[in-house]
Amino acid sequence: MIILAIETSCDDTCISIVEAEKDKGKTKFKVLSNIVSSQVKLHAKYGGVYPTLAKREHQKNLPIILKRSLKEAKQKIDIIAVTAGPGLEPCLWTGINFAQDLAKKLRKLIVATNHIEAHILANFINKEVKNIFPAICLVVSGGHTQLILMKGIGKYKILGETRDDAAGECFDKTARILGLGYPGGPIISKIADPSIKGNLKLPRPMIFQKNYDFSFSGLKTAVLYDFKSRSDKVKHSKKYIQKMATDIQQAIIDVLIYKTLKAAKDFKAKSIILGGGVAANKELKEQFQSAIVKQELKTNLLVPEPRLCTDNALMAAVAGYFQWLKGKKWKKIEANANLRIDEN
Numbered sequence: 228m229i230i231l232a233i234e235t236s237c238d239d240t241c242i243s244i245v246e247a248e249k250d251k252g253k254t255k256f257k258v259l260s261n262i263v264s265s266q267v268k269l270h271a272k273y274g275g276v277y278p279t280l281a282k283r284e285h286q287k288n289l290p291i292i293l294k295r296s297l298k299e300a301k302q303k304i305d306i307i308a309v310t311a312g313p314g315l316e317p318c319l320w321t322g323i324n325f326a327q328d329l330a331k332k333l334r335k336l337i338v339a340t341n342h343i344e345a346h347i348l349a350n351f352i353n354k355e356v357k358n359i360f361p362a363i364c365l366v367v368s369g370g371h372t373q374l375i376l377m378k379g380i381g382k383y384k385i386l387g388e389t390r391d392d393a394a395g396e397c398f399d400k401t402a403r404i405l406g407l408g409y410p411g412g413p414i415i416s417k418i419a420d421p422s423i424k425g426n427l428k429l430p431r432p433m434i435f436q437k438n439y440d441f442s443f444s445g446l447k448t449a450v451l452y453d454f455k456s457r458s459d460k461v462k463h464s465k466k467y468i469q470k471m472a473t474d475i476q477q478a479i480i481d482v483l484i485y486k487t488l489k490a491a492k493d494f495k496a497k498s499i500i501l502g503g504g505v506a507a508n509k510e511l512k513e514q515f516q517s518a519i520v521k522q523e524l525k526t527n528l529l530v531p532e533p534r535l536c537t538d539n540a541l542m543a544a545v546a547g548y549f550q551w552l553k554g555k556k557w558k559k560i561e562a563n564a565n566l567r568i569d570e571n
């Protein structure tokens with residue numbers, strides 16, 4: 228089964244061609260082509276993603292990437308998978324329209340995929356996974372921060388989510404306050420030095436509340452007030468920026484780990500599954516590992532390799548394969564900017 232997947236939910240234009248094969252009852256995914264065309268440089272000027280600009284870039288990039296991927300894969304396609312949501316609506320429609328035209332032209336079946344589920348299923352690429360359910364999934368990206376109980380593939384319940392900014396958005400917005408550029412996550416993590424303590428006393432919003440929800444806008448505001456209160460000399464000094472970067476990263480990590488481990492204990496999870504751009508953060512992964520050991524939890528930690536944490540179509544191909552197994556006939560796919568993982 229050869230799957231061609233298209234992912235354009237945000238600012239990366241992605242196409243991947245994957246072969247799914249059953250081997251001794253297990254499904255293996257062989258990557259035939261995986262292209263991510265990043266628009267980061269374009270949006271960096273504005274400090275964030277501009278949907279209409281992103282849509283125009285997707286329209287320009289998709290035919291070029293399609294040609295390249297088909298050339299690389301050298302295989303005939305069986306089905307087409309496309310991200311239907313959640314994401315930026317104009318961007319989603321661009322991918323959907325392109326995928327539907329292609330499916331018509333090639334006379335192939337098309338399936339819709341959920342971007343959050345795809346981030347979770349990125350953990351099934353190049354990895355042997357068994358005995359992992361029930362799992363607690365933490366999806367942390369530029370647009371989402373959700374804790375999800377996963378009882379199996381396709382069986383999800385959202386336990387909690389952010390009430391305002393997403394974790395990635397907090398990295399991006401605080402980096403912007405500090406004048407560090409976009410996207411903020413990779414830049415802040417590079418500058419941060421966990422061996423020092425910033426001691427800027429940033430808040431950990433909602434950390435001890437008895438729910439699985441998050442809030443990051445208060446953290447962003449605290450960074451803004453601190454930054455504004457400093458003299459020009461201090462706020463532009465390397466030392467201050469490094470302290471800030473270290474503390475911002477640690478505040479976000481503290482909340483994510485505390486809430487996720489609480490959910491893992493409450494639901495007796497066999498594994499914790501991370502996904503989304505923020506899961507590419509090395510310090511987050513390492514601190515998750517040590518917290519699991521320290522709290523003596525019998526829980527596996529699954530984290531995709533960094534390039535599979537950020538947006539890509541490989542994960543959409545895996546999600547597409549499992550959608551196809553359900554046997555639903557998708558006639559007309561519609562973009563849904565707010566698609567929920569429990570309403571697939």
Ligand code: KG4
Nearest residue numbers: 368369370395410412413504505508537538
């Ligand atoms: O999953 P993703 O590529 O796109 C969305 O679906 O939103 O996530 C992008 C987000 C951005 O906010 C970016 O700053 C963040 O992921 N990110 C990181 C790192 N790499 C990307 N955040 C923290 N540490 C990183 N290493």
Ligand code: ZN
Nearest residue numbers: 368503504538
């Ligand atoms: Zn994403």
